[in-house]
Amino acid sequence: MTASKTFAPEALPLPSENPFAAAWTTPFGLPPFAAIKPEHIRPAFEAALAKHKDEMAATVADPAAPDFANTIEALERAGRALSRVGGVFYNLSGADTNEALQAIERELSPITSRHWSAIMMDPALFTRIDAVFAKRETLGLDAEQKRLLERTHRGFIRSGAQLGADDKARLAAINERLAGLGTQFSQNVLKDESSYALIIEDEAGLAGLPPFLLAAMARSAADRGHPGKHAVTLSRSVIEPFLTFSTRRDLREEAFTAWGLRGENGGESDNRAIVAEMVKLRAEKAKLLGFATFAHFKLDDTMAKTPENVRGLLELVWKPAKARAAQEAADLAALAQAEGENGPIRPSDWRYYAEKMRQQTYALDEAVLKPYLQLDRIIAAAFDVAGKLFGLSFAERPDLKGYHADVRIFEVTETASGRHIGLFIGDYFARASKRSGAWMSAYRGQRKLGGEVRPIIVNVCNFAKPAEGKPALLSIDDARTLFHEFGHALHGLLSDVTYGSLAGTSVSRDFVELPSQLYEHWFLTKEVMQTYCLHAETGEPIPDALIETIKRAQTFNQGCATVEYTSSALVDLAFHSLEEPGEIDALAFEKAELSRLGMPEGMVMRHRTPHFTHVFAGDGYSAGYYSYLWSEVMDADAFNAFLEAGDVFAPELAGKLKRFIYSAGDTRDAAEAYALFRGRLPTPDALLEKRGLAA
Template identity: 85%
Template sequence: MTAPEATAPEALDLPESNPFSRAWETPFKLPPFAEIAPEHIRPAFDAALAKHKAEIASIIAEPAKPDFANTIEAMEQAGRALSRVGGVFYNLTGAHTNEALQAIEREMSPITSRHWSAIMMDAGLFARVERVYERREALHLDAEQLRLLERSYKGFVRSGARLGPGDKTRLAAINERLAALGTQFSQNVLKDESSYALILDEEAKLAGLPPFLLAAMARAAADRGQEGKHAVTLSRSIIEPFLTFSTRRDLREEAFIAWSKRGEHAGKTDNRAIVAEMVALRAEKAKLLGFRTFAHFKLDDCMAKTPENVRELLELVWKPAKARAAEEAANLAALAQGEGENGPIRPWDWRHYAEKVRQQTYALDEAVLKPYLQLDRIIAAAFDTAGKLFGLAFEEMTDLAGYHPDVRIWEVKEARSGRHIGLFLGDYFARSSKRSGAWMSAFRGQRKLGGEVRPIIVNVCNFAKPEEGKPALLSLDDARTLFHEFGHALHGLLSDVTYGSLAGTSVSRDFVELPSQLYEHWFMTEEVMQRFCLHAETGEPIPQALIDKIRQAQTFNQGFATVEYTSSALVDLAFHSLEKPEGLDPLAFEAAELARLGMPAEITMRHRTPHFTHVFSGDGYSAGYYSYLWSEVMDADAFNAFIEAGDVFAPEVAGKLKRYIYSAGDTRDAAEAYTLFRGRLPTPDALLEKRGLAA
């Protein structure tokens, strides 16, 4: 028994028991998470792929000559069912996975790759796209239509549409293999992260740990069936404060090594061979498409344009950062020697002694600061900032259910008119079913073609979950992360374009971090901190003296932070600048590149190669991890526009920011968008000043 012929383009010809068989009548068409089970996913994928294939076939078979409506817009309309299935599935595999979902993910990654390769290399479809593209000047398209046409045409060319039959076959095989390897890489890292716990069962092993960390570790132990004990996990919200506060150097070393060696253990989760194969396949792919290296291929479609431009920026920052890190290391060694530790500072020592130096220099104690950073208050601060800048209002919808009990849901509206803007889901706490890190994603993107569709956006974080009945307390870095990811969320929520493939965060990789990194600046303003940073027990606002200390300490430890990040970006660029990577030993290559750079022995890369998911769990940030720094050049300069206006919420500046950056998606070139907002392109000066690295 199959569902009746559905009028909704996202509905599929499946048994009625499968939720993907029908249009969802839930509020805001939120996925009915409680009804969706792993056994529904594969049939839904199969049906959605078949439906999309048929939709594309009908475009190719269209007897009328190719035009913008029957080819470009028709492709935009196709695949709605596939987008809906994928939107649910891939969010679950990242934020709340299980063995059944992971098995489906392994099955589907090569199948979906094969599907897209077939579409993007189809000679008949590309001929139609090319015909429209060649006539673009005569079609009287508006600016967004012209942008969509140009991006569509370039997407086909970059996907191999111009290649001969043999090269198309080889490129499709490469893409399929890369998809399977990226999935395996990600699952291996998650397995290493979720399976590790350093159980501490003696009081002496807890030396130096503050109450907030002890509470988080106790909960983590209980979640692993170790009631009454404490667990160090590889979630940043636990491992980093443990490395900061524990006075047990032996335990710090043990935990750090486990953290550093994710994806590097011999056996089923070893990612080293995966990395070698991925780098080789990417290099081959680039050559097939006419590029010298994979870095040249990737960067050709970004603001940076060339590996040389990226390297120039990274090395501009690397040199002063390394010098600053050497000064910081000397200060840490002096402190350690004063405490009787005469050996060299090792990577598992840095955070511990840096915190002591920070307390001595700025009298800024993370344990004192943390009670002022309640999760609920920081969420409220992020929402209030969006209200002041962009006129948004947020209403929590406690009657709506997410994909996990921890997920909270808010309706986002225009404050003045009450117009619905979208749904925002917040999933903040670490758990073993969630990959590490923090990110923004979409269950549904915004579009207007075929009727207004508003987005459903999710932020996923990995903060330590508090004891029952206690408020969740964040670190300063956690609070910045929340604002950062909410900046991405706003980029999705405020999107106001016609075509879904240009919506929200569908911009060049080195521009996508601008809205998120810029949004972090507002958290550090007095206007936000004084109102929302209230003590968890007393309710008192954060003292001005403590805000002053935070500001004074903003450039503290920036040598370490910049070296840690920039080394990762330089190694990523080096891997993908290889012309002949056959026989590559990833760890030997990583070590050689770090030696060439003069990497300080006291610091490790923020993301070592075997667990560098940004770069190897998919193509997203491959040859592109530099983009955080590239965007930081813009975010430092962009916030100065508000400073120059004399008001961090200056309405005129905020209006331009919303119009040209947050709402515009990929409707224009990134450099043009930034220039329309700021009146010019930025220079690295503001970045160096922000990080305290200016000469």
């Protein structure tokens, strides 16, 4: 049976058994995950693409003279069915994928690329947009409407709307190929991650490992068909603590090698040729659009503006970071030598000896600290900070079902009024069906055009799942990651704009990390740690002395951490600053660039090129991995404002933060937004101090 031809904007002309055939009557419009099967996705996508195409054609064919309502707002109203289908599909593809979804993703990536190229390069559509833009000062637009018009016009130009027919065709072909390559890159990395396991069968292989890690490794082994044994997987929540605590240098080397070789193992999952082709195509795309390099193209629409500005910031921290890392390496080598290990520190040794050094220097043992960092309590801490800063309340809704048994769903409300703000989905544990890392995404974004629509936001993490009946314990880095991603979530949840294109995290790439990185600061405050860091067995709050030790230790190993990160950002920038890439060897280029930079011995990039998903699994952070450091300049300075106020929850500052940063989306220029909150633009001083790199 085919559904009626009269639809809500998001409904599609599909057989009634397809969940996308009608508007969802679930609470809050939550996707009916249990009803959505892989076989529903492809027909829904095809119908949604066709519907969006018809909506665009109707806008172009409108006989009325182009104006803001019939052209710009028409674009905003269009594509709601496509957004609904894509919101479900792309989130599942990252967080709970399978072979069927991956096959659909490979099939759809070139199709959706062609669809968007046709829209963004449609000469008749751009003529209408251009006509509205030309008379923008006479239309009586408010600030948000003017911003939307400017961003829309600029977006079409950057997508090739002003190119000639031949160049449009070539750009569309490049975009289509890049979409397919990015999808394949991501799937290759996931394949290498999920297929690897170092099975440890004897007690000797477990030497030095703390109980929390043994439990996680036992579960990983059981999940892979090896009950009663232990497995080192390439999930960060397993491999990083294994490299930190294992006394078996041979096993650390074996696991670290596998970790570093993701995407370059040969065979079908090898990403080296994909990288080379993507760099070449991106350079050609930039030239078509009138830019010297892809880096110039990408950065032209950011706060940084130019590759020179980015390189200036990166090099500002690179020199002191290298000097600090060299001293750290010497200290670790001396420690290793004292224990009978001669020779330089290898990359697979660094975490192990750094942990020993940290224990000696600060008496800070990760295994002792972890029981104070229970996942449920850190979640509660993140919620409580949002309550104190922004007046939000969070209530878990076990009656709402997610896409996996581990998923938890919370209703978010405004504490004072009880007004519904949105839904927050938390998906915290690692599994083979989930890509590595941590991220925030949206099943539905916020908007007011056509009626208030509140967001459905998800945080996905990869923490080690505990044994049945035991609490999940986090590391300090895990806890900061949770706060980081929840900062992104708040950016989506608090969004309060009219137009969906400007909502939430739809901001400049080097501004989007500010709300997330800033939020991390609250986790390390005494106010939060004393309340929420309670020992898993005794219930005792974390001692004041341990809190102070944690704070003092924040600059420990920062030379290494900064070198790992900054080298990745500089290699990303170097790839995308090539004017004529030609037939490049991706690994040879990476090696040559690291040599030019003077990469310290015994250290590796945080993300080596063949598994650098930020940069090559799509276009998000290409020529933009520097963004974390750019935003860190702002987050260090921004939190200092609260410290200067003498209250980490200072109400007036929190109000400004909510109004100008977390709720404002892309309704104004990023630098202007920051200045409205802080009263001025930041300088790098607070960043250097935060990382312990100040002179």
